[in-house]
Amino acid sequence: MTAVDPRLLGRRVTVKVPATTANLGPGFDTLGLALSVYDELEVSVREAPGASVAVHGVGEGEVPTDESNLVVRSIAHTFAAHGLAMPGLDLVAHNVIPHGRGMGSSGAAIVSGVMAAKGLLEGIVDMTADDLLARATELEGHPDNVAPALFGGLTIAWVTPEGPQHKRLTVHRGVSLLVAVPETSTMSTALARSLQPESVPHQDAIFNVSRSALLIAALIQSPELLLAATEDKLHQTYRASAMPETNALITVLREHGLAAVVSGAGPSVLVLCSDPAQRLQAAELIEQHATTPWVSHMLAVDFKGATVNTHPVEAAV
Structure with a gap:
């Protein structure tokens, strides 16, 4: 693991991630839809190591506010996958997606972290759509929620020896x-x-x-x-x-x-x-x-x- 890249200091990103609904009946672990309900996240790099999280809305006073927070772990995982050390971070999470209700709250948290890492590393590491899906799936365990959260619309997700794959489709306007x-x-x-x-x-x-x-x-x-x-x-x-x-x-x-x-x-x-x-x-x-x-x-x-x-x-x- 390398030292923290000095170019990260002072960087700030904002992330917006939709809720999702997976399975859709018969498409178990395969089909998912992105929904018009969103969690938003602000992430700033600081000099001091570690991470602090302020949570507003759903999960306030319940979810961890330190480095054990799922969003922070997702950022750290994405940095580590590219051989980089995570810098010190301040996070502010504005959560709307209900927890434990089948609307992809954990997938949204993971995608929030992966996307935050992508933004923080802009110009340092180039992440493709396949990279983003791979990192999110490694943490979630299956791609049916993280794929629509990442890419929107209706997604078909499947896993190959080379990693998770997806196909995004546009839903009929009558639905x-x-x-x-x-x-x-x-x-x-x-x-x-x-x-x-x-x-x-x-x-x-x-x-x-x-x-x-x-x-x-x-x-x-x-x-x-x-x-x-x-x-x-x-x-x-x-x-x-x-x-x-x-x-x-x-x-x-x-x-x-x-x-x-x-x-x-x-x-x-x-x-x-x-x-x-x-x-x-x-x-x-x-x-x-x-x-x-x-x-x-x-x-x-x-x-x-x-x-x-x-x-x-x-x-x-």
Whole structure:
């Protein structure tokens, strides 16, 4: 590891990263959408080593504010991947994405750190899109959330011996989104994964392959197929017992012809609508049938993905 590069001193960047929803029903660990909800981050290089984090909004008073913070660890990981020492940092995080609700909060934190490192190292290290995805996936463990957070839109992500790959697609303009978020209950991704079997029946695998292919067509070309395209037999049924109200709401919504699925690992519910009237219907059904407080968010697909802006180094007075 080299010493801290003196060119970093005084550098400052701001980062904006969208929330995401992964799986989308049948596309387990493969498909993801970027959402129009954003965490923002300011990072400044300081002379003193270490890192301090000020958190505003979601996670304030709960998440670590030192070098163990996930964003800081992501910055350090990205610097280390390029053989560089992380400088001393001051971070200010403005968080909006709910934690533990299946909207990609950990993926957003990781992407925030990777993008901050990219901005801080501008002119020192050139990072490609593949580099960014590789660093984020190394930390997240799978690319289905970090890919849409990085690149926006609908992403298909897969892993090869050379590293994670992605394809970004543009969602049909007729598709609108609703994400219903429970105010109190959360779900650990690790717990959700532990509820799944190590193997599934052959017919269930074939079922999901067909629905995943259909879902791509529905999202980019034929929104009227969304209900059939969001059927799943790989993960939602196995996790249902841990999220009974989520499962009950999805059942009601689908009985009314709405393409409702678990958002990520849950417990939030994603409804993929083929017209705005369906979103209103979904919100009404959730309000009628939920037994605990839920908030329905009418969202758009984010098409930009994560952004980083660098700021001129202030000259010493």
